[in-house]
Amino acid sequence: MIVSGEEIGQFEKRYRANLINSILGYKPANLIGTKSVEGINNLAIFTSTVHLGANPPLIGMVSRPDSVPRHTLTNIRNTSHYTINHLHKEIYKAGHQTSAKYSATVSEFTQTDLTPVSINGFPAPFVDQSEVKMGLELVEIIPIKQNGTYFIIGEIKLIEIDHSLLLEDGSLDYSLLTTVTATGLDTYHEARFIDKLPYARPQSTK
Amino acid sequence: MIVSGEEIGQFEKRYRANLINSILGYKPANLIGTKSVEGINNLAIFTSTVHLGANPPLIGMVSRPDSVPRHTLTNIRNTSHYTINHLHKEIYKAGHQTSAKYSATVSEFTQTDLTPVSINGFPAPFVDQSEVKMGLELVEIIPIKQNGTYFIIGEIKLIEIDHSLLLEDGSLDYSLLTTVTATGLDTYHEARFIDKLPYARPQSTK
Numbered sequence: 304m305i306v307s308g309e310e311i312g313q314f315e316k317r318y319r320a321n322l323i324n325s326i327l328g329y330k331p332a333n334l335i336g337t338k339s340v341e342g343i344n345n346l347a348i349f350t351s352t353v354h355l356g357a358n359p360p361l362i363g364m365v366s367r368p369d370s371v372p373r374h375t376l377t378n379i380r381n382t383s384h385y386t387i388n389h390l391h392k393e394i395y396k397a398g399h400q401t402s403a404k405y406s407a408t409v410s411e412f413t414q415t416d417l418t419p420v421s422i423n424g425f426p427a428p429f430v431d432q433s434e435v436k437m438g439l440e441l442v443e444i445i446p447i448k449q450n451g452t453y454f455i456i457g458e459i460k461l462i463e464i465d466h467s468l469l470l471e472d473g474s475l476d477y478s479l480l481t482t483v484t485a486t487g488l489d490t491y492h493e494a495r496f497i498d499k500l501p502y503a504r505p506q507s508t509k
Numbered sequence: 510m511i512v513s514g515e516e517i518g519q520f521e522k523r524y525r526a527n528l529i530n531s532i533l534g535y536k537p538a539n540l541i542g543t544k545s546v547e548g549i550n551n552l553a554i555f556t557s558t559v560h561l562g563a564n565p566p567l568i569g570m571v572s573r574p575d576s577v578p579r580h581t582l583t584n585i586r587n588t589s590h591y592t593i594n595h596l597h598k599e600i601y602k603a604g605h606q607t608s609a610k611y612s613a614t615v616s617e618f619t620q621t622d623l624t625p626v627s628i629n630g631f632p633a634p635f636v637d638q639s640e641v642k643m644g645l646e647l648v649e650i651i652p653i654k655q656n657g658t659y660f661i662i663g664e665i666k667l668i669e670i671d672h673s674l675l676l677e678d679g680s681l682d683y684s685l686l687t688t689v690t691a692t693g694l695d696t697y698h699e700a701r702f703i704d705k706l707p708y709a710r711p712q713s714t715k
Contacts, residue, residue: 305629308666311566314679321679323563326643326668328537328595329683329690329700330560353559353571354536356656357529360517363571363660365559389534392703396714403709415714423511437532442655447662449648450562454569454660456653460514462532473520473527474693477535483703484535484690487680490705494535494690494698497598502695503609505620 325487329494332485334398335364336386336419336428337378339407344419344428346401346411347375350485352387360459362387362439368451374407376444379455383441384426388433392481395491422463429463434480436463531693535700538691540604541570542592542625542634543584545613550625550634552607552617553581556691558593566665568593568645574657580613582650585661589647590632594639598687601697628669635669640686642669 311319330350337345355361364387366376379385390398397415405411412419412428419428425438439457446453470476483491517525536556543551557571570593572582585591596604603621611617618625618634625634631644645663652659676682689697 304670304672306668306670308566308664311665311668312564316564318679319566320563322668322675322681323566323665324560325680325683326641326665327558327560327568327593328539328641328688329535330537331534333534351559352533353557353569354530354533355571355653355658357526358518358522359656360514360525360529361653361656362533363559365561365569387533395703396706399706400709400714403711405711409711413715414711435532435534445651445660447561447567449662450565450567452561454651456655458514459517459529459532462512462517462528464510464512466510469528473524474531474696475528477531477692477696477698482534484700486683489708490680490683491703492683492700493703494700497601497689497697497699499696500602500605503606505609505611505615 321487329484329486329492332390332398332483332491334388334390334401334430334433335375336388336430337375338382338427339374339378340381343408344410344412345374345378346417346430348390348398348401355456361442362457362459364455366453366455370451372407376453379441380444382426385439385457386427386429387437387439388430389435389480389482391432391434392483392493394432395483422461425461434464434468435475437461527693535690535692535698538596538604538689538697540594540596540607540636540639541581542594542636543581544588544633545580545584546587549614550616550618551580551584552623552636554596554604554607561662567648568663568665570661572659572661576657578613582659585647586650588632591645591663592633592635593643593645594636595641595686595688597638597640598689598699600638601689628667631667640670640674641681641688643667
């Protein structure tokens with residue numbers, strides 16, 4: 304079937320959110336760790352991180368509008384630091400639970416089995432159970448004027464990962480990780496390796 | 510092991526690119542269809558699309574710097590339209606091949622088994638073999654000044670999908686799709702459903 308932009312606009316709100324949130328494909332599932340100025344460790348699941356560049360190592364991430372309290376966005380604005388941690392098969396339920404609207408005085412870490420861990424004095428909490436941890440420093444927050452969201456740009460300042468999880472070429476070896484991937488707002492999947500292809504050069508493959 | 514920002518900066522260029530490109534987790538694998546002002550159909554694989562909002566349905570996407578020719582970016586600038594098509598298991602090799610540096614006068618469609626298809630006169634080509642096709646109109650191109658990349662924002666104006674691939678709540682039924690997911694610059698995976706969780710409400714799960 305063909306759906307027009309007008310028809311999308313007329314869909315029931317929740318139906319449209321599920322459709323558009325799930326339409327691009329599989330998304331990275333990350334836990335974002337921050338600390339409030341009051342010292343409360345916050346943790347929130349995000350599926351909107353995106354690679355911006357390797358040198359310097361820049362990562363983008365979308366925050367929803369702050370017409371309601373957004374603890375992650377507020378904490379990043381106030382402290383300029385946050386962590387990105389992989390969501391794994393063993394912890395996906397706890398990770399999903401961090402999307403509940405807890406008050407700012409409650410740490411998601413105390414409400415789930417996830418454990419905050421400090422690394423080298425980095426000013427935001429990492430998730431101990433996560434096999435891939437990154438510490439980022441805020442670079443810029445770009446307001447998206449069309450819908451009130453924010454595109455948060457950060458630079459990776461620290462990576463914690465077991466060396467055995469890296470391939471010789473620098474890539475993460477996903478065959479050894481139990482990292483999950485998300486679709487839509489509520490669905491989790493595991494992945495299985497198909498192929499690693501050589502650098503593509505112009506030639507017909509027909 | 511713990512890697513510092515300084516150490517990341519000292520890694521060999523290709524090693525660093527593989528590491529940072531693969532560090533966030535599983536990424537959506539999409540084929541972006543555009544048409545040049547000369548009428549050449551262009552197709553390029555992107556793994557940087559991100560959901561920006563459902564109402565209006567806005568999608569973000571990262572383009573690398575245009576210090577060298579970027580046909581997709583140029584065509585979107587010139588025509589304000591592009592398509593996003595899912596990459597499936599049957600076509601991932603052809604999709605990867607579109608990353609080769611063909612000249613602007615050569616259509617990736619003529620160099621692979623992928624077939625361009627026109628839908629309702631939309632001014633950019635869709636991929637016939639893709640089970641999920643979207644047509645977008647450009648909203649804004651935001652230059653990322655830190656590294657010369659561009660964040661391209663578009664609004665979904667058309668969706669082509671078989672109705673049987675949608676769940677009752679509007680989500681795509683990924684158990685029926687052979688959509689692949691990518692890690693890094695060259696690796697493809699298939700995914701398998703684990704769980705669809707209820708909307709999370711504040712309560713301890715400890």
